[in-house]
Amino acid sequence: MFFKNLQTMLKDNIREYGMFIALFIIMGIFTITTNGLFISPRNISNLINQTGYIAVLAVGMTLIIVIRHIDLSVGFLAGFLGAVVAIALSSWGWSVYIVIPFVLVLGALAGLLTAYPVAQLGIPSFVASLAGWLIYRGLLLLATAGTGTIIISDPVFNAIGNGFIPDIFPNRGFVPDVHIVTLLLGVIAIIFFVFSAISSRKKEQAYDFEVLPPDMFILQLVFVAILISAITWTLAGHNGLSWTTVVVLLVVGIYHFITTQTVLGRHIYAVGGNPEAAELSGINVKQMTYVVFSSMGMLSALSGILFASRLRSATTTAGTLFELDAIAAAFIGGVSAAGGVGKVTGSLIGALVYMSLTSGMNLMNVDIAYQYVVRGLVLVAAVVFDVATRSRGK
Amino acid sequence: MSTPILEMRNITKEFPGVKALDEVSFSVATGEIHGLVGENGAGKSTLMKVLSGVHTYGTYTGDIVLNGEVMHFNNISEAEEAGIAIIYQELALIPEMTVYENIFLGHEIHNNMVIDWNETIKRTAEILKRVKLDVNPATKVRDLGVGKQQLIEIAKALHRDVKLLILDEPTAALNEDDSENLLRLLREQRDQGVTCILISHKLKEVINVADTVTVLRDGQTICSLDAEQGEVTEPMLIRQMVGRAIKNIYPPRESQSASDEVVLEVKNWHAYHPKLGRDILEDVNFSIRRGEIVGFAGLMGSGRTELALSLFGNPYGYLVSGEMQIKGQPVKFTHPQDAIRAGVAYLTEDRKGAGLILIQDVKENITLANLQEIAKRGVIDNNAEIKVATEYRRSLNIKTPSIEQAVVNLSGGNQQKVCLGKWLFVKPDVLILDEPTRGIDVGAKFEIYTIMNDLVKQGMSIIMISSELPEVLGMSDRVYVVASGKITGELPIAEATQENIMQLATIE
Known part of the structure; x- marks a missing residue:
């Protein structure tokens, strides 16, 4: 009975679980090939921090692809805005608390600029954003002209990409060398997850919706609880939760909420699912295009901030290929190019899969040439898997 | 009368759940113009698709006999090779290519795969002369009007040595001059030996040019009228087209729910379609009262859907002028959102394409x-x-x-x-239903009719656009007939019959 239930559950949800399974397989393989180095707290912490600036782009790109567009300009936009941050902090002497909102607004405006020819004139977003790619690349070179690299010395700013949340009981608690606040947050997360899962299950039962059988439901809860525990324990063993992780979790959380619970989110997915039907249902398709592109621009700015902070500087090559990494992460995460389908949480996992490959292969000292080939193969495999399972889904 | 070039014998074609053609026989004499008329859904297009190889051999029963030979078309190109060319209402030209590229598309003149452009242009000029079209062969098709494009389609068919030319609603999108021109060309081609089948809703023009007219109704051949054996008249054709008893059942309305309060009033409504480059609605005036179902009858392409869309926030960007009032207040909608807020809803005829997020x-x-x-x-x-x-x-x-x-x-x-x-x-206060029962089964139709009755009882007003005359007659309190973007008549339900609606709907 148990195994039969397990089988049907896996079969019915193969699309959603597929990415998790892929992530575990990839992590497992690297753990073996690197003699456990891959799974070490330090590496996992690093991996998550490296994923940060791609993950926020992938979240924005998810919505762009959902409304059947593409944005190639985001990589160099992130790089250029990172340079703006560096200049504002080091040359203009602005406070970090002014610089960050300023750059986020600049990003949102840049997004509106990309959206204008797309929404107003019907120019393909590929072309409009390719123009942006060229322009921002040029601006990045201009901004970093001279020294080539702009060093950022602001400690608060640099903490975003390198720092960790403070611990209230540093190195004192009942377990030495473990980050207590991180553990506490992990426990809270588990409790929150369990409670919300139970309450939503109850609600669904009240409406006679199909729910998982009880044993499978418990299995799912246990599985997620173990997963969260494992991640928190690993991170607590290093320096704890990094600020980058906090930022990424916030972004994913907010976007997940917007896409699943709000009118705005519903309108965006409606436009992606059938623009004509959406327009005739009173949804302003142009307006949605502006909203989604400007959110993408703002997330590009955030990505630029995370990257500049991580490197403690702005460089001439910052942002190179970010856009393609973000697009790949979104597709690995299950976004459909046909529009209307894709979750931001999926794209986060997609970004993790993608960066795990890079990190693992780097630890194994795999030649960069082969790394590209492997990443390409994984992308193809993910998309083929997605298409193959889609027809079977509900 | 000479021997038949084409005989279609006992053609039956079924779609899941529907018999589109039921033992249809259809015979066309060599060198004539043969008109084919019937209501929407009568089976004209299906019959022509069988003939032109769109519905391949084996998916229908019956025989196609061309020049005394039974034909089995497995695809469109086999039908083309046999000399059958069909020109659809939606033109199949590539707008970004020149006239000569279009005419020779798929049949390029070449030496070892290298196209001989000089010869192509020379031949194009000759063909254009044959259809009396005075344009430079190097013009891009998109720079030509619809009338000229239609002629290029014909030219394209003629150069392939077509024996049987089928035109599906060729004049639907044309103005009077262009229509006239086209019909004159058809007569000339007939005199040069090309046989032609003309499908048209415009009965007058069919009567004008056709030597024989065949009427289809509900997938069956009703009659074939020979113009030489007596005059064919419009009322005659209309009677044959609609002459059936109303057998569908409509739920009875308990009492008259219509009040005197005018909910929607439209005055001097015009619309111009920028992409087609012509007026699609001219001087439309009508009003809807609270609690009534008003039928908008007419043929496909008569402008009813465009009228509804232009009222419903005009999402496709027609250039609209005129006055619209809701409950006596003048309104101006720039987006469907405005219309919805003001209490107007529009159910599209294209359920899957524009209605649902599947x-x-x-x-x-x-x-x-x-x-x-x-x-x-x-x-x-x-x-x-x-x-x-x-x-x-x-x-x-x-x-x-x-x-x-x-x-x-x-x-x-x-x-x-x-x-x-x-x-x-x-x-909404006003619900516009565009072909609300198209493509759904009888049981669901009845349910939708019942719902409509309930809604008007509650005080909603319904505009029902429908191409099915029995439905219009069975459900409406009042009927407007639309033809060529104009309202050609208003009939109280007591006076409306299939015959007089069809009469008004086929006015040019």
Whole structure:
């Protein structure tokens, strides 16, 4: 009975679980090939921090692809805005608390600029954003002209990409060398997850919706609880939760909420699912295009901030290929190019899969040439898997 | 009368659930213009698709005999090789290519795969002379008007040595001069030995040029009238086209619910289609009262859908002028959103293309147009949404395993009910239904009619656009007839008959 239930559950949800399974397989393989180095707290912490600036782009790109567009300009936009941050902090002497909102607004405006020819004139977003790619690349070179690299010395700013949340009981608690606040947050997360899962299950039962059988439901809860525990324990063993992780979790959380619970989110997915039907249902398709592109621009700015902070500087090559990494992460995460389908949480996992490959292969000292080939193969495999399972889904 | 070039014997073609052609026999004499008329859905297009190889050999029963030889077409090009060319209403030219590239597309003149452009242009000029079209062969097709494009389609067919030319509604998009020109050309081609089948809703022009007219009705051949053996008249054709008893059942309306209060009034309404480059609506005036069902009858392409869309926030950007009043207040809508807020809803005729979001579920489709109602500060109340969807599922009797089922998996009738649910949830004063029962089964039709009756009883006003005359007569309180973008008549239901509606609908 148990195994039969397990089988049907896996079969019915193969699309959603597929990415998790892929992530575990990839992590497992690297753990073996690197003699456990891959799974070490330090590496996992690093991996998550490296994923940060791609993950926020992938979240924005998810919505762009959902409304059947593409944005190639985001990589160099992130790089250029990172340079703006560096200049504002080091040359203009602005406070970090002014610089960050300023750059986020600049990003949102840049997004509106990309959206204008797309929404107003019907120019393909590929072309409009390719123009942006060229322009921002040029601006990045201009901004970093001279020294080539702009060093950022602001400690608060640099903490975003390198720092960790403070611990209230540093190195004192009942377990030495473990980050207590991180553990506490992990426990809270588990409790929150369990409670919300139970309450939503109850609600669904009240409406006679199909729910998982009880044993499978418990299995799912246990599985997620173990997963969260494992991640928190690993991170607590290093320096704890990094600020980058906090930022990424916030972004994913907010976007997940917007896409699943709000009118705005519903309108965006409606436009992606059938623009004509959406327009005739009173949804302003142009307006949605502006909203989604400007959110993408703002997330590009955030990505630029995370990257500049991580490197403690702005460089001439910052942002190179970010856009393609973000697009790949979104597709690995299950976004459909046909529009209307894709979750931001999926794209986060997609970004993790993608960066795990890079990190693992780097630890194994795999030649960069082969790394590209492997990443390409994984992308193809993910998309083929997605298409193959889609027809079977509900 | 000479020997037949074409004989179609006992052609039967079935689609799942529908018999589109039922033992149709159709004979065309060599060197004549043969008119083919019938209502929408009578089977004209299906018959021509069988003939031109779109419906391949084996998917229908019966014989196609061309020049005394039984033909088995496995695809369109085999029919083309046999000398059959069909020119559809939607032109199959490539706008970005020149006239000569279009005419020789797929039949390029070449030496070892290298195209001989000089010869191509020379031959094009000769062919254009044959259809009396004075344009430079190097002109891009998109720079030509629809009338000239139509002639290029004919030229394209002629150069392939066509023996049987089929024209499907060739003049529907043309103005009077262009139509006249085209018909003159057809006569000339006939005199040069080309046989021609002309499908048209414009009965006058059919009578003008055709040597023989065949009438189809409900997938059957009704009659073939020979112009030489006596005059063919419009009333004669109309009687044959509609002459059936109304056998569908319409739910009775208990009492007259229509009041005197005018809910919607439209005056001097004009619309110009920038892409087609012509007026699609001219001087339209009508009014709708509270609690009545007003039928908008007419043939496909007469401008009824365009009229509805131009009133419903004009989403396709026609250039509209005129006056529109809702409950006596003048209104101006720039987006469907404005129309919805003012209490106007429009159920599209294109359910899958423009009505539903197929990949989303029943619940999401029903609430889509009025999410504000179930949201607080932009956050959707999931419970409220489920309640709304469950309520409409019950009241409209939507048959679905769950309200979380993707609508792509529902049957046509249930999809239509989901669409209807979406528009009922916005609680409109005026509900425009565009072909509300197209492509759905009889049972679901009856349910939708019953719902319509309930709605008007509650005080809603319904505009029903329909190409099915029995439906118009069975459901409406009043009928407007639309033809060529104009309202050609208004009939109280007591005076409306299939014959007089068809008469008004075929006015040019």
